[in-house]
Amino acid sequence: MTRSGVLVVRHTSPEVLAAATAGRLLSAVADAQAARGIAHVSLTGGTIGGKTLAAVASSPARDAVDWTRVHLWWSDERFLPAGDPERNATQAADALLDALPLDPSTVHLPPASDGADGDDLDAAAARYAAELLAFGEGAEVPAFDVLLLGMGPDGHVASLFPHHPGLARDDSSVVGVRESPKPPPLRVSFTFGAIARARQVWLVASGAEKAAAVARGVAAGDVAETPAAGVFGTERTLWLVDEAAAADL
Numbered sequence: 124m125t126r127s128g129v130l131v132v133r134h135t136s137p138e139v140l141a142a143a144t145a146g147r148l149l150s151a152v153a154d155a156q157a158a159r160g161i162a163h164v165s166l167t168g169g170t171i172g173g174k175t176l177a178a179v180a181s182s183p184a185r186d187a188v189d190w191t192r193v194h195l196w197w198s199d200e201r202f203l204p205a206g207d208p209e210r211n212a213t214q215a216a217d218a219l220l221d222a223l224p225l226d227p228s229t230v231h232l233p234p235a236s237d238g239a240d241g242d243d244l245d246a247a248a249a250r251y252a253a254e255l256l257a258f259g260e261g262a263e264v265p266a267f268d269v270l271l272l273g274m275g276p277d278g279h280v281a282s283l284f285p286h287h288p289g290l291a292r293d294d295s296s297v298v299g300v301r302e303s304p305k306p307p308p309l310r311v312s313f314t315f316g317a318i319a320r321a322r323q324v325w326l327v328a329s330g331a332e333k334a335a336a337v338a339r340g341v342a343a344g345d346v347a348e349t350p351a352a353g354v355f356g357t358e359r360t361l362w363l364v365d366e367a368a369a370a371d372l
């Protein structure tokens with residue numbers, strides 16, 4: 124795996140981290156649109172991911188972006204019925220998306236457990252992989268301009284958990300994950316291969332309980348132990364952390 128342009132940026136508090144990440148995201152999307160007309164952004168679930176989206180919602184700079192030309196994806200999703208409050212997409216809608224003038228055809232919601240494939244997790248994962256392929260311009264997935272990732276205290280990113288069978292899968296861009304250690308147990312997740320297509324990968328981590336995993340991830344240690352150690356963008360990889368999460372660096 125190539126390590127390209129890895130940088131750690133520390134912020135003084137979770138609030139500053141969320142606000143700065145929101146500002147950075149708006150600039151990166153505006154830059155992508157200036158260069159290529161459209162932007163592909165992959166969102167994340169989790170606490171700091173949600174705070175970042177809320178900070179985008181309240182930023183005056185949010186109008187710097189043409190939201191009708193932003194493709195939104197999710198690197199992982201909880202396999203629950205559409206609209207379930209535990210779904211990452213539902214939380215993103217509440218925090219930000221409902222307030223934006225989005226074109227529904229560019230909001231690529233991950234499959235829900237009451238969708239076209241019913242509760243067939245593997246079919247749902249394959250459906251999302253097919254949608255990514257359709258926008259990949261010859262590759263399996265789009266070259267995401269920004270792919271945001273929260274990280275668990277165990278070092279998981281998306282729904283790629285330490286020592287979990289989903290980690291080793293490289294036969295598809297999206298996998299169905301069973302027996303997730305973090306509830307709910309069923310999820311769909313990008314694989315490492317899908318994440319590696321992103322131009323920029325941003326890992327966002329807040330709080331002392333993340334400090335040990337941040338240190339292992341930044342050191343690019345054992346990926347099976349710390350999945351966050353194995354994600355890189357083709358152009359840039361940013362670790363965006365608050366002081367508490369940076370404590371072991």
Ligand SMILES: O=C(O)[C@H](O)[C@@H](O)[C@H](O)[C@H](O)COP(=O)(O)O
Pocket residue numbers: 167168169170171172199200201211272273274275276279280281282305
């Ligand atoms: O579905 C999920 O649970 C998330 O996608 C997951 O990967 C999350 O981003 C991390 O667990 C960090 O979450 P916190 O910021 O809440 O710790």
